[in-house]
Amino acid sequence: MDTLCEAQEDLVAVSFVVNGERHTIEIDPRVTLLDALRNNLHLTGTKKGCDQGQCGACTVLIMGRRINSCLSLAVTHEGDDITTIEGLGTLGSLHPMQAAFVKHDGLQCGYCTPGQICSAVGMLDEIDRNVPSHVSEDLHAIEKTDAEIRERMSGNLCRCAAYPNIVAAIREVMETKP
Amino acid sequence: MKRFTYERVSTPAEAVAAFSRTPGARYLAGGTNLVDLMKLHIELPAHLIDVNRIGLDAIEEFDDGGIRIGAMVRNTDVAGHERVLRDYPVLARALVSGASGQLRNKATVGGNLLQRTRCPYFYSGDLPCNKRNPGSGCAAIDGLSRNLAVIGGSASCIATHPSDMAVALRALDAIVETIQTNGTRRRIPISQLHVLPGQTPHIETSLTPGELITAVTLPPPVDGAQRYLKLRDRASYAFANVSIALVADFDGPALRTIRVAFGGMAPKPWRVEAAEAGNIDSSKAADRIIDAAFEGASPTRDNLFKLPLARKALNVLITEASRQ
Numbered sequence: 001m002d003t004l005c006e007a008q009e010d011l012v013a014v015s016f017v018v019n020g021e022r023h024t025i026e027i028d029p030r031v032t033l034l035d036a037l038r039n040n041l042h043l044t045g046t047k048k049g050c051d052q053g054q055c056g057a058c059t060v061l062i063m064g065r066r067i068n069s070c071l072s073l074a075v076t077h078e079g080d081d082i083t084t085i086e087g088l089g090t091l092g093s094l095h096p097m098q099a100a101f102v103k104h105d106g107l108q109c110g111y112c113t114p115g116q117i118c119s120a121v122g123m124l125d126e127i128d129r130n131v132p133s134h135v136s137e138d139l140h141a142i143e144k145t146d147a148e149i150r151e152r153m154s155g156n157l158c159r160c161a162a163y164p165n166i167v168a169a170i171r172e173v174m175e176t177k178p
Numbered sequence: 179m180k181r182f183t184y185e186r187v188s189t190p191a192e193a194v195a196a197f198s199r200t201p202g203a204r205y206l207a208g209g210t211n212l213v214d215l216m217k218l219h220i221e222l223p224a225h226l227i228d229v230n231r232i233g234l235d236a237i238e239e240f241d242d243g244g245i246r247i248g249a250m251v252r253n254t255d256v257a258g259h260e261r262v263l264r265d266y267p268v269l270a271r272a273l274v275s276g277a278s279g280q281l282r283n284k285a286t287v288g289g290n291l292l293q294r295t296r297c298p299y300f301y302s303g304d305l306p307c308n309k310r311n312p313g314s315g316c317a318a319i320d321g322l323s324r325n326l327a328v329i330g331g332s333a334s335c336i337a338t339h340p341s342d343m344a345v346a347l348r349a350l351d352a353i354v355e356t357i358q359t360n361g362t363r364r365r366i367p368i369s370q371l372h373v374l375p376g377q378t379p380h381i382e383t384s385l386t387p388g389e390l391i392t393a394v395t396l397p398p399p400v401d402g403a404q405r406y407l408k409l410r411d412r413a414s415y416a417f418a419n420v421s422i423a424l425v426a427d428f429d430g431p432a433l434r435t436i437r438v439a440f441g442g443m444a445p446k447p448w449r450v451e452a453a454e455a456g457n458i459d460s461s462k463a464a465d466r467i468i469d470a471a472f473e474g475a476s477p478t479r480d481n482l483f484k485l486p487l488a489r490k491a492l493n494v495l496i497t498e499a500s501r502q
Contacts, residue, residue: 012184029184029226032213052214053281065254065283071213072284075184076206076228123279131258134274134414139263154414155278 012075018043019087029075034058036074037084045085045114049157056156059115059122060084066122068155085114088121096176097121100169108160116156120170123152124177144174179216186228190392193229194359197388200225205390207250208284210277211293218301220294220310234288234392237261243398246355249288249391253277253343256287265399268423271406272346278415288391291344291354291371292383295337295445296417297326308334309379316379319478325417328477328484330444335379336478339372339446340417346406348439348447349423353395359388368394372446379445402427402435403499407491409442418442420488426460426499433460438467438492443484460500464492 015024018041025040034051037043037060049057051070058070061083089095094102097117107113127148132139135151142148149170150163158166183200187193197203202224206212215221234248237259245261256262257273277285294300299307299317306315318326318336326336352368371383385391405424410416421441427434436457439449453470457463468489477485 010181010183029182030179052217053210053278056278056280059280066280067284068210068280071210071281073184073206073209073213073226076209076230078186078231119280122283126254126258126279129258131254132263132270132274134271134408136274139267139270151414152279155280 014075014078016077016080016082018082019084025074027074029073031074032070033060033072033074033077033082034069037069037082040074043084043086047111047114049112049115054155054157055112055115056119057112057115059119059156061118061122064122064125066119083118085118088117095121097169097173100172101166104165104169104172105162106166106169107158107162112156112158112160116153116158116166119153119156120166120173123149124170124174126152127174128177144171146171149174180219180222182216182223183225184228185225186231188231190229190232190234190357190390191361193227193232193390194357194361194388196227197390198359200227203227203388205229207286207289208252209289210281210285211289215294219303220301229390240395240398244396246393246395247287248393249355250286253282253285253287253290254279256343257282266346266350266396266404268349268404268406268425269343269346269396271404272342272408272421272423275406275408275421276342287343287394290341291347291391291394293340294382296340297337298322300337309337309375309382312378312380323478323480325419325442326478326481327444328481329472329475330374330446330448331476332375332377332379334377335375335445337375337379337445338442339382339444341447342406342408342418342421342441344368344372345421345439345441345447346423347394347396348449349425349437350396351437353397354391355393355395356385356389356391358386363392364389365395368447369449375445382445400425400427400435403502405495405499407495409487409491420484420491422488422491422495424492424495424499426496428460428500428502431460431500432458433463436463436467436496438471440471440488443472443488460496464489464496468492 011026047057049055053068053071060069204223206226234250238246257270305317354366408421423439425437450471
């Protein structure tokens, strides 16, 4: 009982918007954004893979930018606007990236897919903002190639190795973007 | 994770004041390295001071052409900044050769400089490591040392500094700006930020306790070709076996000036200015620089390959740059 009381003294209030809805929670500062999304907000679309920033299954968008939610403490996200896979689209109204993954069969088991899709959405925005990559030959003119997609998506692993179809799905969205 | 207390601060002055009144505190910026190490119980802060909202998140331009990059600017935003792309491409190239897109969106300039080694023994809690547990010994020296240092290490530690960004900053003669807990501001040449392990490998920088990095400044752009080459065991998202930041100014086939910094070779970005002087003949420069910069190297059987690899890589880089 003592432990419980002591633990509660350390709770920190944090307020953020997830998929358009404001949440204010009191939380142990040790809780990662990943665990807060899954356990406190019950948004289980965001997956826990390695829990150390290597696999990308936990990728979410903070103000439109992709990050690993497993390496970010929830309390640090005060005031942030967070988008998870549940906020990108719904069954009735898929995000173009979700539709492309379905069309191109960009998955097998599907565990990495929410992270792949959130990451791909953030990645295309980085190209729009002229952020170069390791494979960009010209730092000032990024070409929309498969090599760019593969390099920029290297933070998302797929143990089923659905990579060719993941690249095809992302390529389609990249090429049809205005 | 071990329990810790947490507070948010809104200015650099508040951050250092918070450090002064809380023993065992650490600053939390992007957290991509610190949070990972806290999960593994390698970092055990009693208190976290969240510096994510203290400003320092802009890139300023000086009248003389140099720039100041705030310590909280995220790696992605440095790599995509117009002035960096135009005048310091070696820095943009180094940044995008490191980590993953997600990590670069979170990781800050200050945190990148202060990240810890990826030596596998630093991460293995049950094996000796003088960096993690001072005085316990070094399991790496007689262990798996493929990615560890060939020079600058000691009998206590042969860990490498993992940053790519810092290697480019070393070639560009960056200055690290800080504020100490007593309010004093310092300007530290990047060459003096990281320190060699000696008998105290747990001390990795010349920063005083609680000293906060506020910015990195770059001098006005210099003439010449800029290149960053990273050789690693995977095509992407892996630490360097050998990396090289090159800034070379040619007059036809002859060299006017050359600067070379190496990553993956030492406990800090490795550059020996004396090795760069007097290299006029570009066809001989690489061999002369490697010979001088790595004189006295003490590679292990596992990482001996790095020396010829660096030599070959620098030869290729200089040849390529001379054709630009």
